Amino acid sequence: MNPVVVENLTVAYQKKPVLSNVSFEVPEGKLIGIIGPNGAGKSTLIKAILGLIPKAAGEIKIYDKKYRPKDRVVGYVPQRGSVDWDFPTNALDVVLMGRYGHVGWFKRPGKKDTEIAMECLKKVGMEKYANRQISQLSGGQQQRVFLARALAQDAKVYFMDEPFVGVDAATERAIIELLNELKRQGKTVLVVHHDLQTVKEYFDHVMLLNVNTIAAGPTEEVFTLENLTRTYGGKLSFLEKDQLIVEQK
Amino acid sequence: MNDLLRMILLDANTQWVLIGTMLLGIASGVLGGIALLRKQSLIGDAVAHAALPGICIAFLLSGEKSLFVLLIGATITGLLAAYSIQFIISSSIIKEDAAICLVLSVFFGFGIVLLTKVSQTPSGNKSGLDDFIFGQAASLVGNDVKLMAGAAAVLIFITALIFKELKVLTFDPSFAKGLGLPTGLLNFLFLSLLVAAVVVGIQAVGVILMAALLITPAIAARYWTNSLSKMIVISGIFGALSGMAGTLISTLGEGLPTGPFIVVTATALFLISMLFAPERGLVTKWIKRIANNKQLRNNKLLQGEKRSGYHEL
Numbered sequence: 300m301n302p303v304v305v306e307n308l309t310v311a312y313q314k315k316p317v318l319s320n321v322s323f324e325v326p327e328g329k330l331i332g333i334i335g336p337n338g339a340g341k342s343t344l345i346k347a348i349l350g351l352i353p354k355a356a357g358e359i360k361i362y363d364k365k366y367r368p369k370d371r372v373v374g375y376v377p378q379r380g381s382v383d384w385d386f387p388t389n390a391l392d393v394v395l396m397g398r399y400g401h402v403g404w405f406k407r408p409g410k411k412d413t414e415i416a417m418e419c420l421k422k423v424g425m426e427k428y429a430n431r432q433i434s435q436l437s438g439g440q441q442q443r444v445f446l447a448r449a450l451a452q453d454a455k456v457y458f459m460d461e462p463f464v465g466v467d468a469a470t471e472r473a474i475i476e477l478l479n480e481l482k483r484q485g486k487t488v489l490v491v492h493h494d495l496q497t498v499k500e501y502f503d504h505v506m507l508l509n510v511n512t513i514a515a516g517p518t519e520e521v522f523t524l525e526n527l528t529r530t531y532g533g534k535l536s537f538l539e540k541d542q543l544i545v546e547q548k
Numbered sequence: 549m550n551d552l553l554r555m556i557l558l559d560a561n562t563q564w565v566l567i568g569t570m571l572l573g574i575a576s577g578v579l580g581g582i583a584l585l586r587k588q589s590l591i592g593d594a595v596a597h598a599a600l601p602g603i604c605i606a607f608l609l610s611g612e613k614s615l616f617v618l619l620i621g622a623t624i625t626g627l628l629a630a631y632s633i634q635f636i637i638s639s640s641i642i643k644e645d646a647a648i649c650l651v652l653s654v655f656f657g658f659g660i661v662l663l664t665k666v667s668q669t670p671s672g673n674k675s676g677l678d679d680f681i682f683g684q685a686a687s688l689v690g691n692d693v694k695l696m697a698g699a700a701a702v703l704i705f706i707t708a709l710i711f712k713e714l715k716v717l718t719f720d721p722s723f724a725k726g727l728g729l730p731t732g733l734l735n736f737l738f739l740s741l742l743v744a745a746v747v748v749g750i751q752a753v754g755v756i757l758m759a760a761l762l763i764t765p766a767i768a769a770r771y772w773t774n775s776l777s778k779m780i781v782i783s784g785i786f787g788a789l790s791g792m793a794g795t796l797i798s799t800l801g802e803g804l805p806t807g808p809f810i811v812v813t814a815t816a817l818f819l820i821s822m823l824f825a826p827e828r829g830l831v832t833k834w835i836k837r838i839a840n841n842k843q844l845r846n847n848k849l850l851q852g853e854k855r856s857g858y859h860e861l
């Protein structure tokens with residue numbers, strides 16, 4: 300049973316669709332890269348799958364069922380800019396929010412939840428910053444807190460919107476390690492990614508997106524110069540150089 | 549003066565009024581704190597001003613000054629104003645500040661017109677409806693004040709109950725939705741709680757200054773802590789202090805309006821917080837920086853001496 304199946308998904312903010320007839324499926328226990336130029340609809344795709352924005356047409360199935368947040372199978376790491384970091388709270392508290400679905404209405408998170416949250420902070424190397432006010436964290440640290448919060452959700456499928464933006468090389472390494480660890484536990488992770496040079500190294504599968512699905516499948520088969528040309532269109536000139544580097548590796 | 553104070557404090561009605569304004573202060577502080585973070589403080593201001601036409605219409609229709617009936621009128625126009633603002637923002641190119649301003653002035657202007665009309669009616673000129681402009685807690689009696697105290701207590705209780713949900717909704721709405729929370733319903737519920745707090749408070753604080761009781765304790769509390777729950781508690785305490793102090797002062801002086809004194813107390817608390825709160829207070833920060841710079845300079849001086857010593861060698 301495939302964790303995510305999308306059929307003929309169409310989404311429009313205004314008249315012109317941002318996603319049109321997007322179809323793809325992803326296998327379980329894999330790291331999947333979602334690749335495409337700015338404005339291709341990558342964030343929109345994730346939001347539509349999570350039901351954060353309405354779809355105009357199409358079918359989305361998570362583990363063969365219509366997605367319901369209550370089932371708690373899906374974890375989400377939004378783009379970092381999406382919240383007000385001046386909010387009065389600390390890192391541990393943000394990670395605890397990942398436990399709210401498990402805690403349920405009206406109740407407060409318990410000691411066990413705090414332990415789990417601390418563990419997740421440790422996994423992203425942020426345990427020292429548990430009590431740090433979130434506005435006093437660096438951009439990369441904030442990104443890691445978001446990641447820890449998603450881990451605390453203890454989901455089966457994760458969607459991450461550009462988790463590597465603004466993090467240093469060492470942190471990127473650490474995050475990739477973490478994602479591989481999730482994969483070993485049989486979880487499925489979909490990551491919006493911009494750095495074409497690392498695609499082959501990081502992802503088992505890729506899905507090339509630009510309003511339509513250009514291609515989706517195992518990285519060796521799909522991540523080809525031809526498909527990339529179709530995805531990025533006229534921006535190919537500087538892309539070719541990147542591509543050469545990728546091919547040489 | 550002391551005797552007067554003792555006499556007032558021993559009076560059963562005054563005790564109720566004090567309890568009422570205290571609970572009102574807590575409710576306003578708590579809801580205002582959340583509204584501040586949701587950037588909805590000004591909606592509270594518009595709602596308060598919009599309560600005035602509702603009160604007048606309720607009076608004109610019922611022909612009597614029953615607080616309960618008047619507050620129902622206030623609730624209806626208050627809710628109408630709140631949802632009008634949301635509707636204008638979501639369905640037109642008008643931005644939030646302009647939408648709030650528009651709704652506030654239209655409703656309040658209409659309210660003033662109605663108030664003039666009311667004062668021209670035979671029963672109207674003694675109706676005491678103008679008490680609603682600046683608030684008159686001391687004129688609250690019997691069941692009215694118990695109504696206010698009870699309603700404020702219910703608001704505090706509901707907010708405490710859904711605090712965790714409101715928190716994640718405020719910090720990260722899309723994550724809250726991803727958790728399966730009914731975000732639309734929660735938004736609606738919070739707005740309704742805010743309207744309720746305003747309506748409960750207008751008799752004591754008045755429509756013009758009610759928003760200050762929502763906003764001021766909240767921004768004062770923000771100076772003291774970096775934790776949401778602590779901030780909300782402190783905001784509630786500041787609100788309670790303001791409510792009580794304002795009521796006492798206005799009761800001491802015959803016929804003084806309550807609202808302005810509540811707001812003056814809240815503002816004093818805010819000024820103290822802004823200047824002297826640990827870590828964030830302006831004076832505190834200034835003193836710390838001077839000490840810090842001095843230390844840095846001293847260190848540098850030491851280093852400088854070492855270096856010059858090295859040169860001499």
Ligand SMILES: Nc1ncnc2c1ncn2[C@@H]1O[C@H](COP(=O)(O)OP(=O)(O)OP(=O)(O)O)[C@@H](O)[C@H]1O
Pocket residue numbers: 312313317335336337338339340341342343344
């Ligand atoms: N709230 C919105 N209202 C209207 N149009 C929107 C909205 N959000 C996004 N769009 C449009 O939808 C298209 C896809 O946006 P989306 O954010 O999904 O792109 P993306 O692939 O994530 O891009 P990036 O790489 O820059 O993050 C863009 O053309 C954008 O202008």
Ligand SMILES: [Mg+2]
Pocket residue numbers: 341342343378460
């Ligand atoms: Mg995006």
